[in-house]
Amino acid sequence: MEATLPTTAQDNFFYRHRLMVGLLLVIGVIVAVAHSQEPRITHAVLSATLRQSTPLVLGALCGLWGERTGVINIGIEGQMLLGAFIGFLVNVFTGNLFLAVSAGILMGVLLGLLLAFMSVTLKMDQIIGGTVINILALGITGYFYQQGLTTQGKLQPLPLGPLADIPLIGPVLFNNPPITYLTLFLVGFSHYLLFYSRWGLRSRAVGEHPRAADTVGINVYLMRYVNVMFGGGMAGLAGAFLSLEAVGTFERAMTNGRGFLALAVMIFGKWTPLGSWGAALLVGLTYALNTQFQFLGLGEIPPQFMGTLPYLITIIVLAVFVGHARPPAAEGIPYEKE
Amino acid sequence: MSLGSGSWIAPLRRFVAAISLPLLSILIALLIGALVIMIDEGSPLEAYRALFHGAFGTQAAIQRTMEKATPLIFSGLAVAFAFKGGLFNIGAQGQLLFGAATAGIVGYIVTGLPAIIHVPLSVLAGALAGALYGAIPGALKRFRGAHEVITTIMLNYIAINLTDYLATGPFRDTTPGNIVARTPLIEDSARIPVLGDAPGIPLGFVLALLAGLFVWWLLARTTIGFEISTVGRSPHAAQYAGIRVTAIVIVTMALSGALAGIGGAVETLGIFGRYQPGFNVGLGFDGITVALLGKTHPVGVIFSALLVGAMRAGAPQMQFSVGVRPDIIDMVLAIILFFIAADLIRRWLVRRRGERVVEGEEIMLSTGWGQQA
Numbered sequence: 224m225e226a227t228l229p230t231t232a233q234d235n236f237f238y239r240h241r242l243m244v245g246l247l248l249v250i251g252v253i254v255a256v257a258h259s260q261e262p263r264i265t266h267a268v269l270s271a272t273l274r275q276s277t278p279l280v281l282g283a284l285c286g287l288w289g290e291r292t293g294v295i296n297i298g299i300e301g302q303m304l305l306g307a308f309i310g311f312l313v314n315v316f317t318g319n320l321f322l323a324v325s326a327g328i329l330m331g332v333l334l335g336l337l338l339a340f341m342s343v344t345l346k347m348d349q350i351i352g353g354t355v356i357n358i359l360a361l362g363i364t365g366y367f368y369q370q371g372l373t374t375q376g377k378l379q380p381l382p383l384g385p386l387a388d389i390p391l392i393g394p395v396l397f398n399n400p401p402i403t404y405l406t407l408f409l410v411g412f413s414h415y416l417l418f419y420s421r422w423g424l425r426s427r428a429v430g431e432h433p434r435a436a437d438t439v440g441i442n443v444y445l446m447r448y449v450n451v452m453f454g455g456g457m458a459g460l461a462g463a464f465l466s467l468e469a470v471g472t473f474e475r476a477m478t479n480g481r482g483f484l485a486l487a488v489m490i491f492g493k494w495t496p497l498g499s500w501g502a503a504l505l506v507g508l509t510y511a512l513n514t515q516f517q518f519l520g521l522g523e524i525p526p527q528f529m530g531t532l533p534y535l536i537t538i539i540v541l542a543v544f545v546g547h548a549r550p551p552a553a554e555g556i557p558y559e560k561e
Numbered sequence: 562m563s564l565g566s567g568s569w570i571a572p573l574r575r576f577v578a579a580i581s582l583p584l585l586s587i588l589i590a591l592l593i594g595a596l597v598i599m600i601d602e603g604s605p606l607e608a609y610r611a612l613f614h615g616a617f618g619t620q621a622a623i624q625r626t627m628e629k630a631t632p633l634i635f636s637g638l639a640v641a642f643a644f645k646g647g648l649f650n651i652g653a654q655g656q657l658l659f660g661a662a663t664a665g666i667v668g669y670i671v672t673g674l675p676a677i678i679h680v681p682l683s684v685l686a687g688a689l690a691g692a693l694y695g696a697i698p699g700a701l702k703r704f705r706g707a708h709e710v711i712t713t714i715m716l717n718y719i720a721i722n723l724t725d726y727l728a729t730g731p732f733r734d735t736t737p738g739n740i741v742a743r744t745p746l747i748e749d750s751a752r753i754p755v756l757g758d759a760p761g762i763p764l765g766f767v768l769a770l771l772a773g774l775f776v777w778w779l780l781a782r783t784t785i786g787f788e789i790s791t792v793g794r795s796p797h798a799a800q801y802a803g804i805r806v807t808a809i810v811i812v813t814m815a816l817s818g819a820l821a822g823i824g825g826a827v828e829t830l831g832i833f834g835r836y837q838p839g840f841n842v843g844l845g846f847d848g849i850t851v852a853l854l855g856k857t858h859p860v861g862v863i864f865s866a867l868l869v870g871a872m873r874a875g876a877p878q879m880q881f882s883v884g885v886r887p888d889i890i891d892m893v894l895a896i897i898l899f900f901i902a903a904d905l906i907r908r909w910l911v912r913r914r915g916e917r918v919v920e921g922e923e924i925m926l927s928t929g930w931g932q933q934a
Contacts, residue, residue: 341903350649351853351902355895358850362891366597480714483651487711527726534715541712542705 243501250508258391268511269395274469276500276507277406278303278478281461282485283492283499284413285331288454290494291417292447293430293553294342295349298356299458300482302334305360306462308367311374311473314466318375324402324463331459334360335452343447346557357482365475377471378402402464409457413496426450430551433558443558458482491541494550505540509533586900587868594893598885608885615878616871620760627766628832630870632657632841634769635824636848637866638776639695639817641857645780646813647793652698652713653821654845655720659694660687660822662724665829665836666732668747679750680830684768687826688819694720695818699811709814717845725838734835743837753831765827770863772820777859779816789813821845854898869894 237244257265282299289296310327314320334356341352378400386397417423428436429446437443461481466473488506492498513532595605616626636653643650664687671679698712729742736745753768755761780786792799792809800806824844829836851869855861872894876887 341899345903345905347899347902347904348853351898354849354853355899355902358891358898359895362888362893362895365888366601366886366892480718483714487714490708490711525726525730527722527729530722531719534718538701538707538712538715542701542707 240497243498246501246505254391262391264515266391266394268508268515269391271511271514272504272507273395273399273403274507275510276503277403278461278464278469278481279485279488279506280410280500280503281406281457281464282482283489283503284409284496285335285454285456285458285461286486286489287417287492287494287496287499288413288426288450288457289335289338290489290551290554291430292426292450293433293551293556293558294339294447294451295353295555296338296451296454297350297353297483297486298334298338298360299353299485300478300480301353301357301360302331302455302458303462303465303478303482304364304476305334306331306459307466307477308360308364308462308473310459310463311372311466314374314376315372320376320378320467323467324378324460327463327467328456328459331455331457331462332452333455334459335455336448338455339448339451342451342557343444346559349555361476364473368473368475372473374467374472378468400468402460402468405460406464409460410496410500417496427551430553433553437558437560443560447558461485487537490550491537506533506537509536582904583864583897583901586897589900590893590896593896594889597889597892601885603883603885608879608883608889611879611882611885612872612875615875617875622874624755624760624763626867626871626874628763628870629874630866631763631765631769631831632824632828632844633847633851633866633869634773634863635820635827636845637851637855637862638772638859639821639824639845640848640852641855641859641862642776642780642820643813643817644852644857645793646789646810646817647796648699648702648810648813648817649710650695650698650713650814650817650821651710651849652695652716652720652845653817653824653848654842655713655717656691656694656818656821657825657828657845657848658720658724658841659825660691661825661829661841662727662744662836663687663690663822664751664826665744665747666727668751668830669745669835670732671751672748674748674750676750676752676754679748680753683747683751683830684753684823684826687822687829689822691822691825692815692819695821696811696815699814702814703807703810721838721842724836728836728838732836741837744835746835747830751830752834753827763831765831768823768827769866772823773859773863776820780859785809785812821848824848850894850898854894854901856901868897 254265254269257268282303285299285302286296306327309330310323313326314323317323338349338352338356341347341355342349380398380400381404383397387393389397415423417426425436425441426446429441429443433443436446462478465477465481470477484506485503488502489499491502492500510533513529516529516532517526591609595609598605598608615622617623636657639653639656640650664683667683667686668679671682674682694716698707698709698716701707701712702709725742728744732744734741734743734745753763753765755763756767778786780790788799788804788809789812791802791804792806792813796806796810799809825841828841828844833840847869851862851866854865854868855863872890873887876890879885879889880887
């Protein structure tokens, strides 16, 4: 029973994350070799990895902020979809990208509020609450979407001065559109907040043992409301990323299962921000490689087999290397004040 | 309870109580939907009339409703059954696709059989494909600790790709002039017929009802059903009681997958007559909605599948004759699900009568989420 309670991330960081550290080293070597051989393709693959991982890690952060305080969120897909839609609409009618992204985030927060209301106040089953949000989002976006609306521009890359000139790393990491930077910040910020702040400690207490948390004066309901809404904002941001940064327009059901994939990424990352980021990058990498392989055309292999690659790799990594993951103890259970 | 003295009054009261709250929920949801249509400058009355007419107005419409409900009953039962075993099977979609594709292949590749053998053979092939595909996440969970929510999501994507490959590659319809990736038409002997004259009762629908009965019987009346729900409630207690949890988890997932697989098979053999990628997408996810609407009870699943099926059957006419988009259905369904799950109406009624709110037979599915079975 080693290290069952994630109290601090510090104790024996490298040991506890030996898998990730090892994986990062291996990937680093591969990238260096690849870059020396095929710089253009390497750059394309790495950029695509980051791009694909962005909505996934945002969705995973949404999920883990909820679950760490005891609220399961399977409505991430719907929060993303409505966030993408509202962001798109605001951009169409105002042409202001900042307003559009904010509206997308706000939509996510509002849906987070709805989920919190259902699961905390009404004590509804949380799986049902999330499903309500998913169907609702599908219905609303489908009903109100009008074809022929065009966006007024999309978010453009902002090179970060001299940093962007570093070979390989520069163009991949420091020449990105704003939501990508914001996402990287949110990963680090979530990690800090969850493991090194009073707020995070309280959140985790509420997720593990709400009764005990209540006894020492922590407002369980409030913590759950705020964290689920905070997470919702990140799912909304993921939606805004899709419609305003990655694609530049809205399409029906454009999230295409990313909200569920994000859930997988969160569990894969063992309910931690950094772990989720690593998992999202891995899934993103498999997407990027897949695209690249299909582009290069790998002889006789049917494209559908290549298409299964990201999912197959996720299952294999999960089944072979990761194994059991322990979710927060009190998740899914509505808290009843005595 | 003094009123329910007569022998038939008590069950009747219970029936009315069980049915009235869902009906009220549906009514409220339709009213909210009407509001949305009005804001959108449409006529809700005309829209709902068209919706109803498209679902029940003619005998052909009723048949269409039953046809739409059939795969939903199967996928709903699949999800509900897994829930009873404490497992969240998001993978009904993938299992359904494999069932649909396999039935389509057996339906055209095997020839010269009488229908009485060919139809069951094709359905069983679909069931087996779904069962095997469903057993994978069960085994991965027990032997490798891989969470079924992740693995079933991943297996859905893999199923989409692999069934697409089957229909584009080895089992492609090579009829001259065909440019679509799909399997050839199945033999007539593999077709699931419609009972009665032209608009009649699809045999697949009858199968779905029987499947519901079977699931109820299995869960309520058999040892293995008892073991499944015991594992669902607490894997540790089940283990302690001597139940072989690993076997039960895998069997639960396999049976759940088989139900979804039959749903796909019936869709191929009874409706489309072939497997074509993209035809069955969404049915598995609708299964989650149906299972939750039906409170994971087999009878509830059948009724909620009929509700969703009727709405899906009527929606095209609503769009065609009044111009209201079918997506309004999803909104209405979400609201129905909300009201049924939140139990708001019952709480409100109880409070009005000045009684204490007693938590009824509420379902809690999500507590099973974190259990390490």
